[in-house]
Amino acid sequence: MASSDYARIEQAILYLDAHAREQPSLDDVAAHVGLSPFHFQRLFTRWAGISPKRFLQVHTLSSARRLLAERRSVLDTSFAVGLSGGGRLHELFVTLTAMTPGEFKLAGEGLTVHHGVHTSPFGDCLIAVCERGICGLHFLTGESEAEALESLREQWPRASFIESTKLTAPWAGRIFPQTPPRERTPLSVLVKGTPFQVQVWQALLRVAPGDVATYEDLAKAIGRPKAVRAVGSAVGDNSVALLIPCHRVLRKTGVIGDYRWGSSRKQVMLAWETLRREADNEDGDGEALQSGLA
Template sequence: MATSDYARIERAILYLDAHAQEQPRLAEVAAHVGLSPYHFQRLFTRWAGISPKRFLQFQTLEHAKQLLAERRSTLDVTYDAGLSSGGRLHDLFVTLTAMTPGEFKQGGAGLTIPYSVHASPFGDHLLAVCERGICALRFLMGTSPSEAVRELRAEWPHATLVEAPEATRPYAERIFPARKSRTLQSLSLFVKGTNFQLKVWEALLRIPPGAVATYEDIARSLQMPRATRAVGSAVGDNPIALLIPCHRVIRKTGAFGEYRWGLARKRAMLTWESARYPSGEAA
């Protein structure tokens, strides 16, 4: 899907959110994003897999509370299922490898990191990879690609960054496939972080698509029930959007909470997954 399509979807989400109590008609939302009702309905349904009206139902606080009620100790269940070494994301099996303390101090010295900007159902994103795995996925958030590259360079100050779309495109196509894959594919992530951050990110990988967890759930799964605030900080520092699914963490009240890549994008991701994976059932 073209990024311009997602831009319209995001504007529609923000409009639906701002006017939820008024229950706006299809024609009103379509006019807000500059489309006819017919074309907006087709665009929205093609993207979300559900109608705008059904989408609005997924966006309510009541639905979020229902997801929390249905989670049935999601993190404990996935531990028991033997998934503690990785997480499912649609047709992917995601595993995480951490830098050693020595590599951390070196700031990526000796690494060559190809990067490029690609389109996705959730907007343009900068994707960076190295021989150890994917090391960054960041949505542009209205910023220029050059600014995103500067942020990447700040995270890997001594690595050699090379713009190479031919190297990153195969990864982008696996993360956002044009059609459903018949086989489960694996993706490795290469990250740097503190021991605590790594534990939080590993816990996030155990939240199935279509499911949610709270910050308190994550803290309890780490046997650190009082570390909720620290968990929130680690979630916010996640360097690899979507693949480490911090968008699946919401507040215990059912509120969506904040998101590094924009609240509208978080709502879009959660609803997109809810429509495809009811009750947290992976494909």
């Protein structure tokens, strides 16, 4: 999906969210994003796997408090058993590996990082991989590829960086497959963080697509119920977007809140996952879904 397509989708989602009570027509939304109704219908359905009309019917983002309340029991169970909840079709399988204290001190010395920019349902992103897996995923929001790469260099200052879109393309294909794969192999992710940060990121992996959690939920899940502010900092320090799903964290009031790669993108990502779960529930075999995440 081209960046221009994502920009239109973002505009459409935000427009539908802001005008949900008015039940805008297809013509209204299409005009807002500068497309004919026919082309907008095709674009939105290809992206979401569900029509704009159906999106309004299952819309939940303007009722985030209700979403929190509805998913709380599922979330508590997933934390208790250490497994992700629902989202059968779109659940991401991620194996998180943290650097050892010795490797942490080396700051990436001896590590070769290959990187490349790829399109995704949420706009262009910089993907960085090494022999141990994915070590960075940055959406290019308000920053250039060079700026995103500089952020990775700061994290791994002694590593060698090589631009290689050809090498990162297979990883992008696994993260953002064009069609749902029949079999999924866990994605390996290498992170550099303190033991506390790693604990928080591991807890995030147990929040399934279509579910949300609060910072208080995460603090409770790692056995540090009073460390809410520190949990928030750890969530914000995540440098592997989407795969470590920091976008699924809301304030306890239901407010979307800040997001490293843009609050609008966070809202769109939550909408996408909600839509996909609805589509999955309505179409058990998933054959109607033409694109999306593993």
